[in-house]
């Protein structure tokens with residue numbers, strides 16, 4: 001499968017926000033990330049708060065520049081392009097759907113204006129072709145055309161998120177990144193928005209990256225699941241295997257703690273806090289909370305190993321045996 005977007009060995013480092021202990025503290029938001037996403041596939045990204053999910057999302061759509069590493073879009077190095085070309089490539093080639101449509105949409109612009117804006121900026125077609133495209137986009141996301149002149153404040157939360165999705169699709173992007181697209185919505189409309197995203201991915205052949213705290217939803221939505229911990233991708237698992245086939249102890253623990261599994265598994269408790277991203281532990285970052293860690297884990301960050309299934313890889317010195325039930329894992333001494 002040809003990759004729509006490919007990230008290689010990407011590092012993102014921030015200056016710590018004020019309030020950090022030291023003014024020169026650095027936050028290691030993304031460390032050595034490798035990921036590629038192909039047309040027609042959904043890649044889910046999971047991990048606890050602050051592990052770098054949104055940073056990875058921003059790197060994928062070219063709004064965060066890694067301090068090192070490459071981002072290749074449609075086979076071309078994004079950050080080697082002249083700025084105007086990069087803006088055009090990113091603007092037309094990618095769409096980003098944010099968590100909260102109330103803040104992502106300008107309150108003073110009608111639905112029509114919101115959807116026309118990217119078409120105007122990128123000078124797509126004639127005036128009447130743009131009007132036609134607005135109608136097409138509204139149909140695509142299931143918004144009644146009668147709402148074209150409504151302001152965001154006159155819409156429901158679900159309708160606002162449909163507008164945001166339509167705007168992300170306006171220029172026919174190859175890649176859509178949805179960062180927590182349903183967490184600000186009423187539970188009753190979440191499933192509709194998720195189904196809409198999946199349906200659009202199928203119909204338009206999109207590469208879809210789906211970031212969420214809601215692990216169950218990620219599992220259901222995705223073909224592949226990326227597990228992140230303290231800025232690092234620690235496992236990439238075919239979605240059907242994450243509950244009982246994942247090899248990284250952290251992925252197992254994360255998914256075992258998910259309520260609502262069809263086949264409930266014994267929860268593996270995640271003990272202790274996530275260490276600070278300004279001072280990540282040496283070696284494997286998960287070692288301070290891992291029941292399998294030894295002195296090798298404290299010294300060496302493991303490389304990726306391939307699991308028996310294609311598309312499944314993990315970074316761990318002491319991986320969980322394949323298809324071990326979490327019941328057995330939970331019985332092991334921490």
Ligand SMILES: Nc1ncnc2c1ncn2[C@@H]1O[C@H](COP(=O)(O)OP(=O)(O)OP(=O)(O)O)[C@@H](O)[C@H]1O
Nearest residue numbers: 014015016017027029049050051052053054055277
């Ligand atoms: N602009 C910034 N300046 C300083 N630190 C930042 C900045 N943006 C992100 N960070 C830090 O980088 C790390 C990764 O943040 P990121 O938002 O990518 O995590 P996340 O997994 O998306 O978190 P959440 O699930 O809470 O949204 C965190 O420690 C965060 O505090």
